[in-house]
Amino acid sequence: xxxxxxxxxxxxxxxxxxxxxxxxxxxxxxxxxxxxxxxxxxxxxxxxxxxxxxxxxxxxxxxxxxxxxxxxxxxxxxxxxxxxxxxxxxxxxxxxxxxxxxxxxxxxxxxxxxxxxxxxxxxxxxxxxxxxxxxxxxxxxxxxxxxxxxxxx
Amino acid sequence: xxxxxxxxxxxxxxxxxxxxxxxxxxxxxxxxxxxxxxxxxxxxxxxxxxxxxxxxxxxxxxxxxxxxxxxxxxxxxxxxxxxxxxxxxxxxxxxxxxxxxxxxxxxxxxxxxxxxxxxxxxxxxxxxxxxxxxxxxxxxxxxxxxxxxxxxxxxxxxxxxxxxxxxxxxxxxx
Numbered sequence: 001x002x003x004x005x006x007x008x009x010x011x012x013x014x015x016x017x018x019x020x021x022x023x024x025x026x027x028x029x030x031x032x033x034x035x036x037x038x039x040x041x042x043x044x045x046x047x048x049x050x051x052x053x054x055x056x057x058x059x060x061x062x063x064x065x066x067x068x069x070x071x072x073x074x075x076x077x078x079x080x081x082x083x084x085x086x087x088x089x090x091x092x093x094x095x096x097x098x099x100x101x102x103x104x105x106x107x108x109x110x111x112x113x114x115x116x117x118x119x120x121x122x123x124x125x126x127x128x129x130x131x132x133x134x135x136x137x138x139x140x141x142x143x144x145x146x147x148x149x150x151x152x153x
Numbered sequence: 154x155x156x157x158x159x160x161x162x163x164x165x166x167x168x169x170x171x172x173x174x175x176x177x178x179x180x181x182x183x184x185x186x187x188x189x190x191x192x193x194x195x196x197x198x199x200x201x202x203x204x205x206x207x208x209x210x211x212x213x214x215x216x217x218x219x220x221x222x223x224x225x226x227x228x229x230x231x232x233x234x235x236x237x238x239x240x241x242x243x244x245x246x247x248x249x250x251x252x253x254x255x256x257x258x259x260x261x262x263x264x265x266x267x268x269x270x271x272x273x274x275x276x277x278x279x280x281x282x283x284x285x286x287x288x289x290x291x292x293x294x295x296x297x298x299x300x301x302x303x304x305x306x307x308x309x310x311x312x313x314x315x316x317x318x319x320x321x322x323x324x325x326x327x
Contacts, residue, residue, distance in 0.1 A: 058278075066279070066282050089184060091183075
């Protein structure tokens, strides 16, 4: 029993030592906040559907370290992104820059919306032309009146 | 007849796009570094930690930089091709041992053959980041002025060597 107790105590003592092994989460909260902000908009090239912020790939960890260093050196967010684009290409940006080769990408949805609206308008116009004026005949009028009166009763 | 023509046309265009999309490899991201100067660096060599290597030492030569690691499976697949290439003496081949343990890298070369003039030792992957490395192995063809002319992502195959790299090196050496 004593032996067990001693072992339990030893385990308890060992715990704080283990806890120390965890790396500091954030050395500088401001830098870390900017790191997260920038890296959520950057693509991890190893697992392409993950952002740099969310990926545990080794390259992503290295790139986060690189971004952190660039921030600490006093680079603006744009300069950090420009650095990564100059190395890995525009593919790393989840939000592509607006330029001639991306006009279609940015404008495409609006073009489709306008095309859709034009089709809708022309369809509605054509349909309203098809529905001609057909006045009620005398017999139909009487029947309608009977129905309406019957409803009131 | 006419009312089917438009949807059919749209369908065919869509199928065309999808068919092309199927043949593309999403892992092949065009490198913005092709046509730009190779980023400079200075790191220790793999075999001799006291000696260093910088791309400036290769100025005036057309050379190949091959990024490899002992933990990289595709590198092993690629290695015999590089060994054969080194024998032809078409261009000097410099290795960049990427995020590896020194002893692992040395042992790997001893086991599978060393086609490299020398291997630079990029322990923390910073040189790799500067070269836009994201999938080892990667190979760069760098011209006499230090400009990157070609980048192969993934293993160099005999076909790539024969149709792209060797003709390009010969062209650049003229």
